Amino acid sequence: MFLKFLYLLALFNFCRCSIGDKSPYYERCLLTCEKDFCGAGGDDFIDGYSQPLHLRLSLWSCRDECKYGCMWKTVDQFTARNWRIPQFYGKWPFVRIFGIQEPASVVFSLLNLYVHIKMIQKFRKVVRPDSPLFWLWHVFCLICCHAWLWSSAFHARDTPFTELMDYACAFSIILVNCYVMLIRTLRGILPRFVATGLSVFFLAFFANHSVYLGTGDFDYGYNMELNVLIGTFTAISWFSWSVYNKDRQPYVWKCAIYVSLTGLVLLLEVLDRPPFFYLFDTHSLWHLATAPLVVLIYSFAIDDCHYLRKIELEQVKDDLKSKIE
Template sequence: MVLGSARGKVYFYLLFLLVATFIGKTTASLGDHLPDFKECVKICQSENCQDGNTALPFHLRLLLWTCPAECDYTCQHVVTDRRVALCWTFSMLFHTRDFPLTEKLDYFGAGANVMYGLYLAVIRIFRLDQEDPRYKPTLRRLLTAVCLILYTLHVCYLSFWSWDYTYNMIANIVIGMTQNVLWTAWGIIRYRKTNRFWTVWPALIVVWIILAMSLELLDFAPWKGLIDAHSLWHLGTVIPAAWWYLFLVKDIQDDVTGIRLKT
């Protein structure tokens, strides 16, 4: 029994060492390593940062922004906008002409958008973007892996097992409602703590989205063959999308201000 226990420990340590060889230290998110992001930053700095911070507007220099930092921030939006645009491009193509390919791109793009929304909600609300405490980076990597695996299984099920419209709708509603609950709770809690109205915007946006989503669930025949519940659902998402962007800007500004006050 003692010999068997000793062998078990040896195998465990060997397995641990094998796994440890694949673990590397990281100081940046995956997005910082994207080739197009690094190329964007390189071009921006070479074209705008040769003479120090002279290319920056006065209000940015007043807030202690540097030219390299502004290039990094700008390129984050450039690279992210390209990927977000794909979701809406696929949706536009599908609604323009319904082919099997455009339908799949629309559904998979929408699913990726919804899953990323949940991923962002968990990262932001529980501050998994921070490096301290030390367990947060591990949780962030675990969350990333779980979301990627769930999305991959979702796509594989629809592609190779069954193109199930009911399942697809339920899956997106469950993921969407989960992030809605998270943002609503976060908004209410933050508003009670800070008494700043913009902190409750996520909860109000969620209410708007739920009302608009009811058009998807309570369908009706197209009015004069042109306007149906689905088209009105898309129309109803325009304002909350812009509103959500304004909230993200406010949240980032508040976060940056808090960090600078601490330093």
């Protein structure tokens, strides 16, 4: 019920109209700017204006520049009247730094990428390659790193393509967490051919959903509901498995804390507030909060691989002993 409540609040925040770009002042400003400074189509500048190199490299067109300039003029008009800071096209106004639209979210997304890389390096140093499920955590790392890279790209420059990749890769993180959970918790129960079939199913499901997102006319509510449903199932399953195995595997508290804190920091996505100093919004702080949790899940992975290897070696010894006898 609580997670359903979070979902409804997040959906409510998402569906609110952006009064900034709908305001008459903004619309007049944008119309005048494009008329005075932009050529046909709104991409090129007229009157020989030379755009700074970093803005050209980040593909800021004349129309984009007009939107950015008029956004701040509109914000000034709102704040001068003590009105609430408005959103524009579903986003809060952010200070652009070297052409990067949301600098804090970019930095914190790259921080998550960095932590994944550092932790998989630590994992490889202390876990033997022949350990059970050694491969699984590399798949997890690869998919997460790919997703955080595209998260950085999207927050750096919001385009239809980077938005698609951000949505698809965010879903890939949700899906790979579910996949890792199923492979680990059902290890020893699933026959090999069933585990292979499960892998094919997850790949096909992800490909199908990515194609659906690529249509550009998808249901945002359905996409969010699907993410929440899979994420909730994964969290409940991980937590239940951890509680069940806490006596035999004391280290599983790390997994339980990981899923609990992941749900807790999700509250930052619900608390949609204007950014502090026009840099730090709650979404960027959510990215910051997830970085330390990466350390926790890899610490669990290291302990779990050590445990599985120990059990496997004990089983081999027992089999040899029984054959000798």
